[in-house]
Amino acid sequence: xxxACELKRSIYIALWFILLTFPIMVVKVNxxxxxxxxxxxxxxxxxxxxxxxxxxxxxxxxxxxxxxxxAPEKVxxxxxLIENQKIYRLALFIAGIFALIFPFVFSHYQVNIMTTALxxxxxxxxxxxxxxxxxxxxxxxxxxxxxxxxxxxxxxxHFGLGFWTLLPVSALLAAFFGILVGFPVLRLxxxxxxxxxxxxxxxxxxxxxxxxxxxxxxxxxxxxxxxxFFGMNxxxxxxxxxxxxxxxxxxxxxxxxxxxxxxxxxxxxxxxxREDELACQAxxxxxxxxxxxxxxLGAMWAGIAGVLFAAKTTFINPxxxxxxxxxxxxxxxxLGGMGSIPGIILAALAIILLPEYLRVFSDYRMIxxxxxxxxxxxxxxxxxxxxxxxxYEFHRSDIINKS
Amino acid sequence: MDNILEVKNLTMDFGGLRALNNVSLHIQRGEIxxxxxxxxxxxxxxxxxxxxxxxxTAGDILLYPPDGKAKKISGLKINIITELGVARTFQNIxxxxxxxxxxxxxxxxxxxxxxxxxGAIFRPPATRSEEKTIIDKSYSILEYMGLAPLVNExxxxxxxxxxxxxxxxxxxxxxxxxxLLDEPAAGMNPQETNxxxxxxxxxxxxxxxxxxxxxxxxxxxxxxxxNISVLDYGEEIACGTPQEIRRNPAVIKAYLGEEADxxxx
Numbered sequence: 055x056x057x058a059c060e061l062k063r064s065i066y067i068a069l070w071f072i073l074l075t076f077p078i079m080v081v082k083v084n085x086x087x088x089x090x091x092x093x094x095x096x097x098x099x100x101x102x103x104x105x106x107x108x109x110x111x112x113x114x115x116x117x118x119x120x121x122x123x124x125a126p127e128k129v130x131x132x133x134x135l136i137e138n139q140k141i142y143r144l145a146l147f148i149a150g151i152f153a154l155i156f157p158f159v160f161s162h163y164q165v166n167i168m169t170t171a172l173x174x175x176x177x178x179x180x181x182x183x184x185x186x187x188x189x190x191x192x193x194x195x196x197x198x199x200x201x202x203x204x205x206x207x208x209x210x211x212h213f214g215l216g217f218w219t220l221l222p223v224s225a226l227l228a229a230f231f232g233i234l235v236g237f238p239v240l241r242l243x244x245x246x247x248x249x250x251x252x253x254x255x256x257x258x259x260x261x262x263x264x265x266x267x268x269x270x271x272x273x274x275x276x277x278x279x280x281x282x283f284f285g286m287n288x289x290x291x292x293x294x295x296x297x298x299x300x301x302x303x304x305x306x307x308x309x310x311x312x313x314x315x316x317x318x319x320x321x322x323x324x325x326x327x328r329e330d331e332l333a334c335q336a337x338x339x340x341x342x343x344x345x346x347x348x349x350x351l352g353a354m355w356a357g358i359a360g361v362l363f364a365a366k367t368t369f370i371n372p373x374x375x376x377x378x379x380x381x382x383x384x385x386x387x388x389l390g391g392m393g394s395i396p397g398i399i400l401a402a403l404a405i406i407l408l409p410e411y412l413r414v415f416s417d418y419r420m421i422x423x424x425x426x427x428x429x430x431x432x433x434x435x436x437x438x439x440x441x442x443x444x445x446y447e448f449h450r451s452d453i454i455n456k457s
Numbered sequence: 458m459d460n461i462l463e464v465k466n467l468t469m470d471f472g473g474l475r476a477l478n479n480v481s482l483h484i485q486r487g488e489i490x491x492x493x494x495x496x497x498x499x500x501x502x503x504x505x506x507x508x509x510x511x512x513x514t515a516g517d518i519l520l521y522p523p524d525g526k527a528k529k530i531s532g533l534k535i536n537i538i539t540e541l542g543v544a545r546t547f548q549n550i551x552x553x554x555x556x557x558x559x560x561x562x563x564x565x566x567x568x569x570x571x572x573x574x575x576g577a578i579f580r581p582p583a584t585r586s587e588e589k590t591i592i593d594k595s596y597s598i599l600e601y602m603g604l605a606p607l608v609n610e611x612x613x614x615x616x617x618x619x620x621x622x623x624x625x626x627x628x629x630x631x632x633x634x635x636x637l638l639d640e641p642a643a644g645m646n647p648q649e650t651n652x653x654x655x656x657x658x659x660x661x662x663x664x665x666x667x668x669x670x671x672x673x674x675x676x677x678x679x680x681x682x683x684n685i686s687v688l689d690y691g692e693e694i695a696c697g698t699p700q701e702i703r704r705n706p707a708v709i710k711a712y713l714g715e716e717a718d719x720x721x722x
């Protein structure tokens with residue numbers, strides 16, 4: 055028979071699932087009446103379900119195998135769309151219009167979560183410089199975020215400086231901190247670097263948590279002022295809208311700057327560093343300089359995002375800067391596609407907004423979210439929109455350039 | 458003597474292992490020198506010392522750039538040595554696989570360009586024209602190396618011979634005056650080797666290069682090199698013209714063993 059092999063395998067998988075889920079799906083202990091209820095009907099459901107799903111999965115795999123033999127390189131639909139200039143411009147236009155009217159159409163709550171998502175867009179694009187371009191796996195990115203948020207909160211508390219003064223100051227402080235972290239880890243790469251950066255972030259968080267005189271410990275800092283708008287008094291709702299537009303503008307700036315950096319001499323050097331460190335040095339790139347600029351520029355955006363976060367929530371404490379945040383930002387970069395700016399924007403919106411909109415499914419929300427991530431990574435291992443190298447325009451020349 | 462590179466009593470230890478022992482070598486301007494020897498003789502170690510990947514335990518490496526005075530390069534950083542005009546290729550090809558062919562060569566122009574972070578963001582006319590020069594120059598090098606039809610392919614997807622040539626193209630893009638080739642003919646078929654032979658000879662005149670190459674293909678070495686240096690167990694056992702090396706008993710012994718009396722062909 056044509057599908058004999060798939061059928062046999064599916065039956066094994068169904069049996070295996072029945073065995074695995076037997077204790078939780080069949081046996082139920084009723085502690086009030088002290089009896090065990092055997093729910094045999096469940097096992098039938100699991101058996102059939104597992105069988106059907108695995109059968110279709112294997113059919114899919116088979117189809118994929120055969121199609122792969124015929125078509126070697128397949129560019130994803132999203133990438134093809136974005137490379138079509140007409141559709142790209144149209145999409146950009148629609149997104150722009152949507153972003154402009156969004157706060158006037160949707161509720162205060164919606165505007166707030168969108169603002170949060172935009173902060174993560176910024177964080178994702180910043181981490182993309184480190185992880186996506188320069189290949190420096192940084193698991194402690196949240197440390198720079200914390201530096202930004204705390205430098206705004208503390209400098210404001212002690213010296214009464216305003217949002218607009220402290221935004222560049224905090225960005226520079228975060229960049230400086232990035233270089234500080236960058237120096238000792240210059241020789242490390244890959245997993246070693248990941249562990250050291252993780253440790254740095256934890257050290258910073260523990261310091262913030264325990265150094266009461268400096269950072270007010272776990273109780274955090276409250277009453278951080280929202281950004282001013284020409285000295286006007288804004289209502290809560292107005293300031294949320296203002297915050298939203300501020301973030302749209304700053305995200306635009308982030309996209310512009312990261313795009314320009316990516317397609318410059320420095321961006322190329324970062325990618326070369328990611329591809330092969332030794333060859334990159336032998337081709338004349340200063341490894342130290344390239345790594346430190348990547349750390350500094352990546353950290354700078356985290357610092358800016360930190361200031362915005364502090365200004366938005368008006369309260370910060372160390373609990374906002376746990377490893378979970380770093381993991382979240384990293385998964386935005388990986389999910390979006392390393393080095394791909396549109397991919398990361400999409401991924402940041404998806405990762406932050408999905409759990410909110412999945413609230414309908416109440417208890418199952420995080421399960422669905424996790425499942426969505428797993429399925430994504432199976433079907434699109436390169437990310438939502440994998441980065442594609444730029445095709446440069448060049449001019450024929452008949453002269454051999456001599457040194 | 459118009460030396461371009463002088464290696465004086467170079468010694469390199471790895472823990473208790475002496476990989477290079479008192480090796481001396483000199484290359485004259487415009488000359489092709491070959492470095493041969495059995496596997497594990499220390500040829501690649503010498504290359505790594507020359508390019509700054511290893512810091513030699515003892516001895517000096519002096520570079521005489523065409524314009525300027527002698528400079529001691531032993532112990533300098535890798536990228537500084539490249540900047541001084543020493544470029545190399547690797548024995549096991551080390552391209553930037555995820556980048557296009559053109560980008561690989563553009564990376565080579567990095568040391569010869571200088572636009573900064575601010576330049577990258579604001580893209581003033583100076584940066585734009587610099588970028589254009591980088592692209593055009595890289596393209597012309599690729600054209601010269603016969604890789605022009607492949608400029609927008611990913612380096613990983615190139616056939617083997619093209620990858621070897623791309624590595625040389627990338628090295629050329631750094632404007633070297635001394636080119637170090639580490640087994641350029643490894644894995645090539647006889648026809649490709651012949652093409653490479655012609656290419657290297659051509660390169661030397663067109664780009665005013667001096668070339669030091671490691672190679673196991675004796676036909677290529679004998680054809681190209683004016684001088685051959687033979688290493689064995691980290692020691693230089695012979696040095697001279699191809700004719701002299703061909704008849705040198707120490708070299709024949711190193712290559713073929715104790716009782717062999719055949720010529721190295």
